[in-house]
Amino acid sequence: MEAANYFMKELEKNNADDIILKEVNAKNYQIKFYNSKIDIVKEYDFSKLIVFVTKGKKTMLTSVKKLDKNNLKKKAREIMKFISMLPDSDYYGIADGPFKYRSKDGLFSKEAMNISKAIKLCEEAISEAMDNGATRVAGVFEGSESNEKLMSNHNVRASQKESQTYLSIRSLTDHKNGTSSGHMTSISRDLKGLDAVNKAKESAEISIQGIKSKKINVGKYDIIYYPLASSSIIENIGDAASMFSVETQSSCFINKLNKKVGNDNVTISDDPTNNRNPGSSLYDEEGVPTRKNIIIKEGVFKKYLHNTSTAKKYKTKTTANAGIPKPEASSTKLHPKDSNIEEMIRTTKKGLIVTNTWYTRFQSYIKGDFSTIPRDTILIVKNGSIVGSTYGIRLNDNLIRMMKNIELIGKKSKPIAGWETERINQIPLFKVKNVLVTRPK
């Protein structure tokens, strides 16, 4: 923190008001594979100092790379010159420390950065998928470690060291009618937690279930969403709960406080507090200890997500969702209930099991209208049984209508990451009634 301490003093000498400095040193690697072979191993090694500075109601976000004293002295002057030219922002302050943080246990495993072991695991996963029906396998295997320190001139001092591993594996099965596929992802703090070989097997098993697929009629279907399939949709609920989204009219929760927005069985929180889950953090971007915030409780919208500035503006308390300069969701969690895949299938007369989606796009963020495209194997459920698979469809829904139509929720909520999602969310299997399914004529 020597550079950060020095820079803090320089900024104060130049009459900055509020200052937050975050120093990050990160290393990560990625093993990329396709057509069942490793293509390339990539490594990234970076350090940066992220800087938030204010002068009155003027605010600025920047980063500094060269941390020698001469450069920091020069940078402090440049930043204050830049900020003096800005107009006032809608800004009300940062958090006052000091704070106590929970234990760091579980955040870090040295094993995550063992690349040799990761390459071996990756090769085993590819073989497992091939042995279980894949004709081609593609994906990435990643590991990272990040060491960060955060300080502010409002008595905040925080630090954490964390690791993360990630596997994304897609099995493709070529057959006479085309190609079917199954995709699984896994995220952990260490290599073992990825359960890489089993995930590879599951991806191949999903793929071969899609071999004999047939067209279905358009219309209303009950949809059973795998976690990977729903994560990119559910995380929009976290985004829409941010006070920033409300202020910029890009939220379906405007004027919805204490109003019914979901079925009684739907409870959704923003929860980055389980250290073992990648995506968790001890503190937010202002250094406020993170907490679990219930956004929707039993179907009723209960809370917008705030940082200190928006909280002061609306005369409430921060929810520890800074985000500089805007409040942001961290990890959106759909709370598990007591159902399972067997019950979901058994209770479905006309439905589909969607294992993955992509390209979720909104026609209106205010209304919450969206469509998304199921990718990989889609199973057809008829009168309580799986009767085949289909392809080439699109799901058309609305965020609030979807939450009101969630009928059953699975028992286990696990962290889920994917190419289509921005954050790591925690989502169980769930079933939604009456979703409009369309396809090109």
Next chain:
Amino acid sequence: MNYEAAAEFAMNYALKKGAEFVDVRADYEIGNAFAMHNGVLNFASSSTSEGIGVRVKNKGWSFFSTNKLEKEFIKKLVSKAINQAQKIKLNDDVKLSDERTYKRTYSAKEKIKVSSLSPDEKIKLLKDLEKETKNSAEGRTYYLSDTQRERIILTSEGTRIKSYIPQVYSYYVISVINNSKTSEHFLSFGASSGYESWKKWNLAERIKREAGTLKKSLKYGKTIKPGFKDVVVAPEVTGIIVHESCGHPLEADRVLGREAAQAGESFVKPNMLGQLIGGVNVNIADDPTLPGSFGFYLFDDEGVKARRKMLMKNGRINEFLHNRESAYALGTKSNGSARSTSYSFEPIVRMSNTFMLPGDYKEEELIENVKDGVYIKSFMEWNIDDKRLNQKYVGAEAYEIKNGKLGKPLLNPVIEITTPQLYKAVDAVANNTEYFAGTCGKGEPMQGIPVWFGGPSFRMRRIFVR
């Protein structure tokens, strides 16, 4: 060391350590960004970044990138990368096509230099835009950013390309309300130029016109009676169509399966070159050499000379987009389509400026010959499957066409169609080309890259609209 010295050092050290092949991309980039919502500045940032990305072949392939440009640290990373590459099981499929080497320096033209405007002058552009448009739409988010990027590309074969590309980018999101009904629209503009482009975009007039028409649509618009109709789309819709359903499926790395677990594969197979999938008047190009364009470059990020690629010619699949890896795999030469968002990422196959070539008709003539149809001027929601076959576009501003004339506004007409159905239905192309900017996402880690997409209005006969 600065980025250029670090690039040279990494190259020389990797060769000294016995690498079979090395290429290096190194950048120094300055960026500024500002965002305003309903007149209040809610984001201001300024940043610089500098670093190198190095790819080495030593039996297998490895890549590293860093912003720590000290000699000893780079030595450590180079040695590690060379060792790492040797440990990977040899994959014979991964080789690079042979290409001519170049030594060149070039830059994009910049009349009003990005560096010549102070932060307050840039913010004034947003404030003036807000002043002119504040009574037009209930919600107004305006964003403005600029970058100045110096890049050097070195290959162990002898290529050395140095470039300077300034860019200016802006987007707006407007939302209008009428009797508790809402409508939203997003649009972005960008150029590899100085601030002279800002004036050309004429955003205030565009926003006022759009807000007015969206309000009228909410007030008087009707839902469409689903059926097979003739559809005329305007350049904004043409742009997204050609980008999604022609540019992406013809990226050779998708065709070969390299993106299978990320952005997906393609319905196009290697043996489909020359296959007719569209009307004979459909010609679509990707061309990074357009001066001032947002996807501008003269040499790609593997040092291959850029050129126009005719992706679809008279309705036939004509050419894939290639980098050196995909070109080798398909037994051809790279056509200069390798791009990396910054020094920190590997170069992969990307679009640049993708557009339909204009035809001979005026837009009015396309409409005049429609008895019962739809005119879609702009869109909001769209998506396409990961093989680039099944796509959907939802109109934001749209009108019915009755007996050759535009009629009542339509509320969100939907086209849901396959790629061959779409292009085969094209029977006439207008001469009114317009380009729009976007940040195209691909790769893992995600690489958002500046592109243009556009073209003229065109007409499709008898497609299903709901």
